[in-house]
Amino acid sequence: MTGSALVTRLDVRGVWWVFVVVALAYAVVRGLGSGLVDLHVYRTGGEVWLTGGRLYDDFPGVLPFTYPPFAAVLFSALALPPWPVVMALWTAAGLALFTVACQVAARHDALPRTGLGLAAASLLLEPVRGTLELGQVNLLLIGLVAADCLLPRTPWPRGLLVGIAAAVKLTPAVFVLFFLSRRRWRPALTAAAAFAACGGLGWALAPRDSESFWFHAVLDPQRVGGLAYSGNQSLHGLLFRLGAPDLLWPVLCVVVLVATAVLLPRVRDDLTAVVAVAAAGLLVSPVSWSHHWVWVAPALLVLRGRTRVVAALVFAVGPHWLLPKSRDRELDWTWWQHVVGNTYVWLALAFLVALLIRGGRAASTTGVGAAPDRLETDPAIAFAAERSPRWRGR
Incomplete structure (x- = not known):
């Protein structure tokens, strides 16, 4: 050394x-x-x-x-x-x-x-x-x-x-x-x-x-605890605050779990796969208090570039705590408050969707199939490529 x-x-x-x-x-x-x-x-x-x-x-x-x-x-x-x-x-x-x-x-x-x-x-x-x-x-x-x-x-x-x-x-x-x-x-x-x-x-x-x-x-x-409370950063909490039909929650849970099961075999890297499972679990759990989201720490290793910075800032601030909360005041949120107040959920969904859309494409190409400049500019391809044994040998 x-x-x-x-x-x-x-x-x-x-x-x-x-x-x-x-x-x-x-x-x-x-x-x-x-x-x-x-x-x-x-x-x-x-x-x-x-x-x-x-x-x-x-x-x-x-x-x-x-x-x-x-x-x-x-x-x-x-x-x-x-x-x-x-x-x-x-x-x-x-x-x-x-x-x-x-x-x-x-x-x-x-x-x-x-x-x-x-x-x-x-x-x-x-x-x-x-x-x-x-x-x-x-x-x-x-x-x-x-x-x-x-x-x-x-x-x-x-x-x-x-x-x-x-x-x-x-x-x-x-x-x-x-x-x-x-x-x-x-x-x-x-x-x-x-x-x-x-x-x-x-x-x-x-x-x-x-x-x-x-x-x-x-x-x-x-x-x-109360499902409407802003600290409940799960699909169930989001839908409850929106006043969505009760049947929608189990349907979306099935969709999330099936999508996760489909994308996992495409993801070569175990760390990315474990983070994806953690995200899916937090989404489908009836109650995921914001302190349950400690998996964001290893997730920051998976993310790249501006995506990592944005995620770190969001999870450092905890935007849901900045809005009216408790005593079911979350049920009266405006549209933009629902966007800000459910940020953990939106980011987890975006992460899984990005893996589903791009992860398989990156993993299926020969030699990880992306030029170095593409790897540096496309975070979704970068985290899949950097974890390939062939990429590490370059």
């Missing part, structure tokens, strides 16, 4: 440590006040399970517990240490696994030195900030899924971490679609088996709560 490269690496690590320390301090200060409300929910859920209470009853002063009983079993560990210790350890674990996700994505993108820088800079993005402020589980889950899907080799059976993540919070189950699109049948089966095993363990340890969750709570959309 040259001296300049070593200095650059040390500089990046220094920046990362500064951001991590600031993020930890910020989270702890928020937690001592009124912040980290979701971490309170997790801890309370663990306490309720330990004491034999009912997980899906209303908790005084705490939001409803919306996760499977298996998650409550894991969260019971949060009930043991003092609250300041829980805050610090939880935030540190989230930052560590989020950094793993960024490092894995950057190495897969043949830019290993950008991983720490991406993790540090991404702390400025609204989904990541929101996750830290709420004490959400998103940063841990993205680390598990990214490592399972993107590492070239894993010491565990591939698919195991996706299954565990889905058992904690159902939405990561969508990443089985990534394994299926790559004809990786064993990881897909492993993910399904891990999910079933964790669910079975949850049922064995909390049978009454498991029955309540799988037959009642999981079907109740009101448990996760």
Whole structure:
């Protein structure tokens, strides 16, 4: 390693440590006040399970517990240490696994030195900030899924971490679609088996709560919050705010999932494919709070040029928070407010459409089939081409 490269690496690590320390301090200060409300929910859920209470009853002063009983079993560990210790350890674990996700994505993108820088800079993005402020589980889950899907080799059976993540919070189950699109049948089966095993363990340890969750709570959309709230950046939230017919949502979900299944085999690069699956999952989920969109961090490695800059700015600002919100005021938005207030949804749809239209064309050409000047000017072809082994050898 040259001296300049070593200095650059040390500089990046220094920046990362500064951001991590600031993020930890910020989270702890928020937690001592009124912040980290979701971490309170997790801890309370663990306490309720330990004491034999009912997980899906209303908790005084705490939001409803919306996760499977298996998650409550894991969260019971949060009930043991003092609250300041829980805050610090939880935030540190989230930052560590989020950094793993960024490092894995950057190495897969043949830019290993950008991983720490991406993790540090991404702390400025609204989904990541929101996750830290709420004490959400998103940063841990993205680390598990990214490592399972993107590492070239894993010491565990591939698919195991996706299954565990889905058992904690159902939405990561969508990443089985990534394994299926790559004809990786064993990881897909492993993910399904891990999910079933964790669910079975949850049922064995909390049978009454498991029955309540799988037959009642999981079907109740009101448990996760108001659909109209601007923070719900999903197709369901967008359509609800527009006053669209109820039938339109499941129809569009099928369209998105089918389109994603069609485009995935055309996308050679695993990172792009994983980001596409994440985008589809966020779109079709009944509720995708804006802090769920932490997948924007690795997505910034996929995007190119002005597209990357625009996406970074949008996700740094979080435009939906700038508009009238709460108490169903979103139902009275004007046309331009619907455009601005659903920006995450529009960008995800545009990303999938661009992949569907252009990704296959770029992948099907011989030698990746684009001249260097075309690669530099056409982002859709660039991210498909740069990830081809033949392009990297040029």
